[in-house]
Structures are given as structure tokens and as C-alpha cells.
Amino acid sequence: VSDIPITPGLGVPEVMGAGYPQAERSTWLDWVSTVDHKRIGILYLLATLVFFCIGGTEAILMRIQLAWAGNTFLSPDMYDQVFTMHGTTMIFLVVVPLLLGLANYLTPLMIGASDMALPRLNAFSFWAFLFGGILLHFSFLNGHAPDAGWFSYTPLSDQGFSLRHGLDYWALALLGIGVGTIGTAINLIATIFNLRTDGLTIRRLPLFVWMVLVNSFLIIAALPALNASLVMLLIDRQLNAHFFTHVGGGSPILWQHYFWAFGHPEVYIMVLPAFGIISEVIPVFSRKEIFGYGFVAASTVAIGILSLGVWAHHMFAVGLGHAWDYAFGASSMLIAVPTGVKIFNWVATMWGGAIRFTTSMLFAIAFLFTFTIGGLTGVTFATVPVDWQLTDTYYVVAHMHYVLFGGTLFAVMAGLYYWFPKMSGRMLSESYGKVHFWLMFIGFHMAFFIQHILGLDGMPRRVYTYPALPGWTAMNMISSIGVLVLGISILVLLANIVSSLRAGAPAGPNPWNAWTLEWATSSPPPEHDFDAVPPVHGRRPLRDLSRSLITHPPAPPRRFSTIKVAMATFIASEAVFFVFLIAAYVFFHGATVEGPTARNSLNPPRTLIFTICLLASSGTILLAERSLTRSRQKSFRGWLALTILLGAAFLAGQGWEYSDLISKNIVPARNLFGASFFTLTGFHGFHVLCGLVALAALFGIAVRRNFGSKASSGLGAVAMYWHFVDAVWIVIFSLVYLTVWL
Amino acid sequence: MSLARFLISGDAYLFSFHMAKHIFLLLIAPALLLLAMPRSWAETAMRRPAIAALERWINRPAITWITGVGAMILWHFPAVLAASMSWKPLHTVEPFSLVICGAIYWWPIFSPLPRLRMTPVPHAAAYLFFSCATCTAMGIVITFSPLLYAGYAMPADPYGMLPIIRDNWAISPQMDQQIGGLLMWVPACLIYLAAIMAMFARWYAEETTTVEPADGDKKGCIA
Numbered sequence: 001v002s003d004i005p006i007t008p009g010l011g012v013p014e015v016m017g018a019g020y021p022q023a024e025r026s027t028w029l030d031w032v033s034t035v036d037h038k039r040i041g042i043l044y045l046l047a048t049l050v051f052f053c054i055g056g057t058e059a060i061l062m063r064i065q066l067a068w069a070g071n072t073f074l075s076p077d078m079y080d081q082v083f084t085m086h087g088t089t090m091i092f093l094v095v096v097p098l099l100l101g102l103a104n105y106l107t108p109l110m111i112g113a114s115d116m117a118l119p120r121l122n123a124f125s126f127w128a129f130l131f132g133g134i135l136l137h138f139s140f141l142n143g144h145a146p147d148a149g150w151f152s153y154t155p156l157s158d159q160g161f162s163l164r165h166g167l168d169y170w171a172l173a174l175l176g177i178g179v180g181t182i183g184t185a186i187n188l189i190a191t192i193f194n195l196r197t198d199g200l201t202i203r204r205l206p207l208f209v210w211m212v213l214v215n216s217f218l219i220i221a222a223l224p225a226l227n228a229s230l231v232m233l234l235i236d237r238q239l240n241a242h243f244f245t246h247v248g249g250g251s252p253i254l255w256q257h258y259f260w261a262f263g264h265p266e267v268y269i270m271v272l273p274a275f276g277i278i279s280e281v282i283p284v285f286s287r288k289e290i291f292g293y294g295f296v297a298a299s300t301v302a303i304g305i306l307s308l309g310v311w312a313h314h315m316f317a318v319g320l321g322h323a324w325d326y327a328f329g330a331s332s333m334l335i336a337v338p339t340g341v342k343i344f345n346w347v348a349t350m351w352g353g354a355i356r357f358t359t360s361m362l363f364a365i366a367f368l369f370t371f372t373i374g375g376l377t378g379v380t381f382a383t384v385p386v387d388w389q390l391t392d393t394y395y396v397v398a399h400m401h402y403v404l405f406g407g408t409l410f411a412v413m414a415g416l417y418y419w420f421p422k423m424s425g426r427m428l429s430e431s432y433g434k435v436h437f438w439l440m441f442i443g444f445h446m447a448f449f450i451q452h453i454l455g456l457d458g459m460p461r462r463v464y465t466y467p468a469l470p471g472w473t474a475m476n477m478i479s480s481i482g483v484l485v486l487g488i489s490i491l492v493l494l495a496n497i498v499s500s501l502r503a504g505a506p507a508g509p510n511p512w513n514a515w516t517l518e519w520a521t522s523s524p525p526p527e528h529d530f531d532a533v534p535p536v537h538g539r540r541p542l543r544d545l546s547r548s549l550i551t552h553p554p555a556p557p558r559r560f561s562t563i564k565v566a567m568a569t570f571i572a573s574e575a576v577f578f579v580f581l582i583a584a585y586v587f588f589h590g591a592t593v594e595g596p597t598a599r600n601s602l603n604p605p606r607t608l609i610f611t612i613c614l615l616a617s618s619g620t621i622l623l624a625e626r627s628l629t630r631s632r633q634k635s636f637r638g639w640l641a642l643t644i645l646l647g648a649a650f651l652a653g654q655g656w657e658y659s660d661l662i663s664k665n666i667v668p669a670r671n672l673f674g675a676s677f678f679t680l681t682g683f684h685g686f687h688v689l690c691g692l693v694a695l696a697a698l699f700g701i702a703v704r705r706n707f708g709s710k711a712s713s714g715l716g717a718v719a720m721y722w723h724f725v726d727a728v729w730i731v732i733f734s735l736v737y738l739t740v741w742l
Numbered sequence: 743m744s745l746a747r748f749l750i751s752g753d754a755y756l757f758s759f760h761m762a763k764h765i766f767l768l769l770i771a772p773a774l775l776l777l778a779m780p781r782s783w784a785e786t787a788m789r790r791p792a793i794a795a796l797e798r799w800i801n802r803p804a805i806t807w808i809t810g811v812g813a814m815i816l817w818h819f820p821a822v823l824a825a826s827m828s829w830k831p832l833h834t835v836e837p838f839s840l841v842i843c844g845a846i847y848w849w850p851i852f853s854p855l856p857r858l859r860m861t862p863v864p865h866a867a868a869y870l871f872f873s874c875a876t877c878t879a880m881g882i883v884i885t886f887s888p889l890l891y892a893g894y895a896m897p898a899d900p901y902g903m904l905p906i907i908r909d910n911w912a913i914s915p916q917m918d919q920q921i922g923g924l925l926m927w928v929p930a931c932l933i934y935l936a937a938i939m940a941m942f943a944r945w946y947a948e949e950t951t952t953v954e955p956a957d958g959d960k961k962g963c964i965a
Contacts, residue, residue: 194830201949202864203945203946203949204949291947292947294942294943294947294949295943295946296943297942297946298943298946299939299941300937301867301939302935302938302939305871305874305931305938306935309878309927309931321916321917321920322917323920323921323924324920324924327924327925327927327928327929328928330928331928331932334932439859473756583882586883587886717848
């Protein structure tokens, strides 16, 4: 332990640390219309704080109901809604957007950029998320909130068992939130790829930024799976299809596969940025470089990839078969290796360091302690027989709170105390902070440790009450009191934030004497983030600067076209979405279906003609691009118009086909062929339509004025999208239509 | 005795055994061969213009990727798999083709000569990741498919092992195919993942050796 004083602004040249004149008081309109990444980041944090208070209140309601056996505080029906909303809110409206908000605020600052790569997309993503959150809570006003748990297993969530509209709100809200999350992931990837300052190579990225990057790729790979499952659930509920019900040959197990193919990576989406926060906080407060940077960075990739292939461990109790259980048990246990070694990396960073026990550091250490326990209980679940005993008991509840609350949220608290001075220009009070920390730490372990024992004793989760078995009331009472202590700790945090915003000590640009670029600008940073970005020659630029180790200007890193990176990432996410719809078609194609099938109801030769139209349009858009590079505006407009016509012809053909089918009463509700055929081709048609709108917009611009070189990169992006839509159609056409002739 | 025979030709009975053999021949053996190859051998070979020219032609990501992943896909088409079981020449060619295709696939990753390896490392990671994704997709199709590979639904039983497999080990044809699909889905992917980790480890090791010593201090330095 050291008592080295922390000097504000050490090692930062005067010009960069200079206080920045604040603009005149901003109005609410400035905030609503903002595209500044810092304001959007703060909007994210404020919105998640509100949702956190709502979700926390729901938790307190549940714990009051469970405080003693046979309590009647909440009706069973109400309890179902409250626990569903608590889980959904905390996962989709608190943890993920909280991390995205931090990433939004910090990523450009940490890489020396002035904003995100696509500021308007950034604002759109935030509002899509907020709209989803409001829509979800609107279900309360409509009379009934969703009540099928945060993973909404079918058939419970399907139309047969859930007659009211709660789950429709749930699915629609999550779609909105999913779109927003994917938008932010695309933006973060484009930002980190293209806006790094000179010298900041990928291998020198601050670990928080690296983990945000890996996390964004994970979002691109996983979130579309949720979106695909949600649209299928909505089609089940609204159009009476039977994807996920046994009636009509659907498969409830398919929902579980689809949901967990998203749900398991989601667990890591919620924890990787938290690892990043810890990797920033611990070195700074130990005054040492992170131990084993390369391992921490590379193992993050391993965790990300592994997490995509282990979802079936959520389904051991389904009875998939021994082969499944062995394979997924083993691979799930493997995740513990890269994660466990990371814990050693953080501990080794602290080892021999000059540790300062600030509130931020205390939360980081509490993270290590709590997350390790949560990780270990996670390994016990990978052991199939143990899982069979403990699944759907309070042991699971305890495990997941140790990972999400004691893991991610503690890390976020560490990050909040660490970066709040940067965001507000004022320090959070350390004395309030210590009270907050200890209340939260004690309250958390009181609330959740005992739930392990309750779970081992067989108390099932998601049941509104329990019989008065020996010790159960006492243990539940302890847990409930713990949750109240947690609630008080949040009040202390709020008081700390409010009083510090009013009268906290001024922070100065670099209160912690940290090393990364965000500390090289004033607190709060000016609208354009940096007046001058210090040169980067290593992983700790501000430290190198103070030691005058810099002799030559750094080389610029490799950069790409922003719009192409963004479009490529977007296309990747769309590809995942289509993979799930195509897989559903193939899966149900193998099932025995009564009534219409592809073989007896489609007209492949006719579709082939329209297919040729669509494929030809890929060629015409290439010709349009070529005309533009040779600056022949007239032929460019001609080829563009032809592309639009060919695309429209394809859509007209699809309309013809649909009206034929519908007139023969072949609709999604008829059988699984109808459901999967209309879903797959319908969503493809929708994508064609979106492409047509984009092309028409380009055409409108082209008619009004000549296309410049700047607009041509827009054309390049639209062309990429158009080729993608065509490629998807080739797959669909081969699978749906050509197999008819086999 | 029959167990020994089974170990040698278990792929006459079990799809999963056949799959394990494929993974070994295509993914594990060639990678280990390349990792064990002395650098001097590769140097000597590359001094011959013909070999160097051939290497230049083959060593392009698209070609090596399609060779490696294509071999994996090709040998699992039901018709090809059936032919390899019944037609002797194909049965002989199969293991050699797998090892050679595997070696071509791994060449840009584990070539003994660093200058022939794929750069930058994130590209190599993507090369491996998309192989992993393809392999996973195939594994999923095989695991979920209600159709069974014809040759393994009713094996010919040349060594009288079938009762042991079906009754003592309780491996039905469905379960056998599931095990095979899952082998491809999970453990095969772990091989690619291990290679990705190796790539990153190598990459980060380079960075620490090329950056000027920002940290002049001894361990436990205090800034």
C-alpha cells in the first residue's frame, strides 16, 4: 500500500490540460437532438439508471413477497410479470446499454478521435433502444406485462398459453433494442478500425477498447439470432403460424436452440466490456502495467469464439441425449480456462504494485472476488449431473447474480468512480463512495450467497411462494434484508452523484495520474474531444510523454473506408439473421408436413425468370459504378434506373407468386411450409425493398446534380448491400425452388 | 483381438469413428507435421524454382482455404462417403488426400518459414474463424439431420463387432451420427480456436519485442 499523492495533470502539457470554456447552458433540445458521442453516452447512462431503479424496485417487490413462506403480497400472476420484467429490464435495458453507453463515451476519447465514425447512426441506436425500453414498460399500461420469464420458452409464450398482449410487447421491444444494439456495434467497429490516432496500432489499444471491439463482433454474431427468433415468435403469435408449438408439427426445442444461440453469447456480451474496465482500473491504481497484455487480449477472442458454440449447456435438462451433454459439458468447462487465467493476470498486476484503495479500486477487487465465485458455480453447471439437480433452482439465480451483479455491475461501479471525473469535471466523494461500496458489497453477498444453499436445498426459481420448510423462511429473510441493503446502497450512490455534481472537488484533466488518451484532454472534454492528441508510441502514451521518450512522430495506423467497414459489418449481421431463417426452413422441410409443400405449390420456372432479373441487376449496378468512375453521368443514371427496374420486376414477380399462393389458401397459418416459406422469402423481399429505396434515393440525387466522388462511396456501400441481397436469393432459390426438381 | 481390429477399422462400423479419423487426418496430423518440419528442409525445397513457383501459386488464402475446407465438405457428401466405403481405390486415396489438403490448408498458418505465413494476424484469425464456422455449420447439419448415412445405418459387420457396439455400448445409428456431428461441431472447432490463440500469442510477442522500452524500470515500477 502506498500513499503517493495523486497529482492532477501530471505529465500532461499545459495546452492539453487547459480548462475549456463551457458553452452556454444547454437546453433539453440540445440533448434530444445531439449526435455527440459524449452526450449520447451520458443519455445511455441516465436511461439505464432509470431502468435500473425500475428493475431494482421490481427486485425489492419480489423479495418482499418471498421474505416469508406463504406470503400474499404479490398475486402469482403479478409475481410472474414482475420477475419477467426484472430479468428483461436488467439484461436488455440495464447491463448491455450501460456497457454500450460507457463504450460510446470512452471509445473515441481513448483512441484520440473526435467522435464516433457514424454520429447519426449513434443517435438512432440510442433512440431505438430507448423506444424499445418504453414500449416494454408500456405493456403495464396496456394491462398485462410479459410473464414468461426472460427467455420466454415456448409454448408458454406462444399464442395458445399467453392470450394477452404482454409477450407481443416483449418481442417488439426486444426487436427495437436489438436493432439499436447492432447499430452501436457496427458504429464501434467502424470507429475503432478507422479513427485511431497516429501510432495507435491494434496491439497498443487500451484493453477496454480492445474488449469493446471483440464484444462488438460478438454482438454482430449473436444478436441477429435473437431478432430471427423474435420475428418467428411474432409470426406465431400474430399470424397463427406454428414454428414453436407442437400443434402443426412445430418445435418448442427449436426456440430453445435459437434463443440460447443468442443467449449464451449474450452472457459474454454482458461481461467482456466489464473485463475491459477492470483491465483499465487495476493497473492505474496498482501503478503497474497490466500483467500479460497479450494473453488478456488474445484470451478475450477465445472467450468470444467459444461462447458462440456452447449454448446447449443451457439445455441439459431437455434430454437432447448423452452425446450432446458430453460435448457441450466439455466445451463449456473449457471457457473457464481463458477466463480463470485472466483473474490471475489481474491479481499478478496488483502483485508488488503500489496499490491505492480508492472506491474504484475497491469495486475492482470486489469484482475479482465475486466474479471468481460466480465463475466457479458456473463450472459446476457444466457438470451435467449437477446441472440436472440444480437447474431451475435458486442456485442458478445465485450464480447468475454473482456473474452479472457481482461481476459486471461491480466493474461498472469501478468504472463509474474512475471515469465520473472525466465526464463531469468533478470527483465523486470518496467518503460517500466507501459507504456505498461496503453497503453494496455486504448487501450483495447477504442477498445472494444464501441463495446457493436454498438452491441446493431444492427451492425452485420463478415460483411466487414456498412451503415453510425448515430454515427456508430464515434464509429467504436474510436474502430479502440483503436486497434492502442493496437498495439503500443505491440511494447512497445517487446522493453521491447529486452532491458531487453540485459541489464535488474539481477533477482536473488527469486526477488518477492515468496513462490512456482520454486523460489528455480537459474534464469534461470539449465538444471536439481534443485540441491536440499526444503522440502514441506504446500502450501508455501519457506516461511515455511525461518521460520524454518520444523522438519521432508515430506512423498512422492502417485505416479503411468507414462506410465500407460499416456496411460490411451490417451485412455480416444480416447474414446471421438469414442463416437462422434458412436453417428454420431446412429444419421444417425435413419434418413431415401435411398439405402444401414446395414441391406441389411453387412454380420454379416462373420464379427463375424473376431470379434472372434480380441477378442481372447485380450486373447493372456494377456497370453503373464503372460509368461513375469514368465520370459518364448519363450512362450512370441509365444503369442505375435499369437496376431499379430489374429489382422492382423481381418484387412484382414475388407479389404475383404471393397472390397466387394466398388465393390457394397457402398462408403462414396453414402449415410449416407456409410459415417458413413466407418468413424466409418475405424477409428477403423486404430487404430487396430496402435496397430499392436506397437506390431510388441515389437516383434522385443523381437526377438533381452530378455525382461527386464523395457520393460514389455511398453508391459503393449500396452496391455491396445489393450484391448481398442477390447472394442471399441465390441460396434461397437453390434451397427452396431448385430442390423441387431433385 | 477383435478390439484391436476395431481400432484399426472402426470406420467400417461407426460414422463417429470415421469422423474422428477425418479430424485427425485433416486437422491434427498435417498441422503437427508442419510444426515439426525443420526450417532447413523448407529452405532447401524453396531454393528449387519449380517448388517455389508452385508454392507461390498455391499459397493464396482463397486457394488454401477452399482446399482445406472443401476437402472436409466433399468427403462428407453422403454419396462420396458411401463410395469411399465400398470402392477400394477411393478408400485408399481418402486418407492421403486428407493429409495433403490439410497440409495445404495449414501452410499459410504454420509454415516453417515465417515469410510465407499469412499477415497481418487478424486476417489469419479470420481465415481460421470462417473455417470453424463452416465446420460448425456442417456439424450442426449432420447432428440434426433426420436422414442417416446409408453405410452406417446397417454396417456390413466384417469382424462380428456389431452386437458389441449396438448392445454393450448402446450406440444406435442415430446416436452414432450425432456423436460424429458433434465431434465436427465442437472439438474440431477447438482445433481452429487453438490455432487462433497461437496466432495471437505470436503476434503479441512480436509487439513487445519491437516497441522501444517505454518501461525502463524494474518490475513493480511506480510511475
